[in-house]
Amino acid sequence: xxxxxxxxxxxxxxxxxxxxxxxxxxxxxxxxxxxxxxxxxxxxxxxxxxxxxxxxxxxxxxxxxxxxxxxxxxxxxxxxxxxxxxxxxxxxxxxxxxxxxxxxxxxxxxxxxxxxxxxxxxxxxxxxxxxxxxxxxxxxxxxxxxxxxxxxxxxxxxxxxxxxxxxxxxxxxxxxxxxxxxxxxxxxxxxxxxxxxxxxxxxxxxxxxxxxxxxxxxxxxxxxxxxxxxxxxxxxxxxxxxxxxxxxxxxxxxxxxxxxxxxxxxxxxxxxxxxxxxxxxxxxxxxxxxxxxxxxxxxxxxxxxxxxxxxxxxxxxxxxxxxxxxxx
Numbered sequence: 638x639x640x641x642x643x644x645x646x647x648x649x650x651x652x653x654x655x656x657x658x659x660x661x662x663x664x665x666x667x668x669x670x671x672x673x674x675x676x677x678x679x680x681x682x683x684x685x686x687x688x689x690x691x692x693x694x695x696x697x698x699x700x701x702x703x704x705x706x707x708x709x710x711x712x713x714x715x716x717x718x719x720x721x722x723x724x725x726x727x728x729x730x731x732x733x734x735x736x737x738x739x740x741x742x743x744x745x746x747x748x749x750x751x752x753x754x755x756x757x758x759x760x761x762x763x764x765x766x767x768x769x770x771x772x773x774x775x776x777x778x779x780x781x782x783x784x785x786x787x788x789x790x791x792x793x794x795x796x797x798x799x800x801x802x803x804x805x806x807x808x809x810x811x812x813x814x815x816x817x818x819x820x821x822x823x824x825x826x827x828x829x830x831x832x833x834x835x836x837x838x839x840x841x842x843x844x845x846x847x848x849x850x851x852x853x854x855x856x857x858x859x860x861x862x863x864x865x866x867x868x869x870x871x872x873x874x875x876x877x878x879x880x881x882x883x884x885x886x887x888x889x890x891x892x893x894x895x896x897x898x899x900x901x902x903x904x905x906x907x908x909x910x911x912x913x914x915x916x917x918x919x920x921x922x923x924x925x926x927x928x929x930x931x932x933x934x935x936x937x938x939x940x941x942x943x944x945x946x947x948x949x950x951x952x953x954x955x956x957x958x959x960x961x962x963x964x965x
Contacts, residue, residue, distance in 0.1 A: 671728055671906050677707040679717045680733045690894045691733040693926055697917030715749055722756035726899040728906035735894050739946045743957040760896040761911045762937030762945055767867035767891035768809040768845040771860040776842050781864050781883035788819035795821045796841040798832035809845035809866050809890040811956045816885045848873050848931030866890040872933050895942045
């Protein structure tokens with residue numbers, strides 16, 4: 638019991654064992670079917686985005702898996718990943734994580750005990766959520782091009798609120814500054830909500846906010862939405878242009894959430910997990926819960942998740958290195 642002290646473990650028994658589990662499971666090369674015991678999903682501390690996604694994924698797994706799903710919360714930026722990459726590659730220990738899993742290795746002062754590509758088997762690109770570029774109504778810019786022109790005319794005058802270091806809003810700002818060639822002052826906050834609150838109050842002029850933080854104010858006139866940071870138009874803000882189509886070709890940033898297994902997990906098990914997760918999160922009630930959090934349901938294949946991770950490591954890893962961003 639001593640080893641378990643300090644652990645924060647929350648168990649969600651969302652899939653009951655059924656008598657049909659054996660016939661509906663996936664055989665492995667060694668003979669036993671999968672799954673034939675509970676599956677655990679390791680993620681970050683309660684209350685964060687990854688924790689929420691893990692719980693919704695667990696709720697969405699259909700009953701034909703025939704086993705309990707355990708959501709296990711662990712503290713620390715690298716602890717969940719370390720637990721999973723050291724686990725047996727049998728599909729019974731999974732990881733739900735956002736961008737920090739593969740971006741932390743680029744941060745100065747950070748020692749990451751795993752390789753985000755070599756030590757994990759991608760299972761599914763679960764969700765995607767771009768940032769929303771918003772400005773205070775007093776800012777004399779009605780488009781990204783006009784904002785860039787304003788920033789170039791007044792270098793160091795515009796202030797941009799962001800969440801914590803290396804958050805999606807922070808990296809979106811640094812990418813914007815780099816690609817647009819502008820000098821904008823970052824004002825860090827502890828979260829997206831206070832960052833948007835001060836933007837509405839006029840303490841700062843702009844922000845790359847999360848959809849969840851912007852949605853309540855999107856139609857109130859308290860903020861001007863200039864663009865979304867995804868390459869394609871965003872479902873929840875269909876009228877907003879993309880940054881890429883607004884004068885910054887190739888601009889892409891945001892938060893993606895993925896489901897991973899340890900490296901060398903058999904392909905048959907990975908495929909089984911992908912199919913069931915995709916089916917589960919696309920179910921009406923579960924999909925509605927995800928959309929309500931401000932994310933877009935992707936249910937992408939293992940190959941799509943692998944490609945997204947490598948793309949972000951190339952694109953945003955450079956931003957982290959160029960700006961000497963350190964882990965906090």
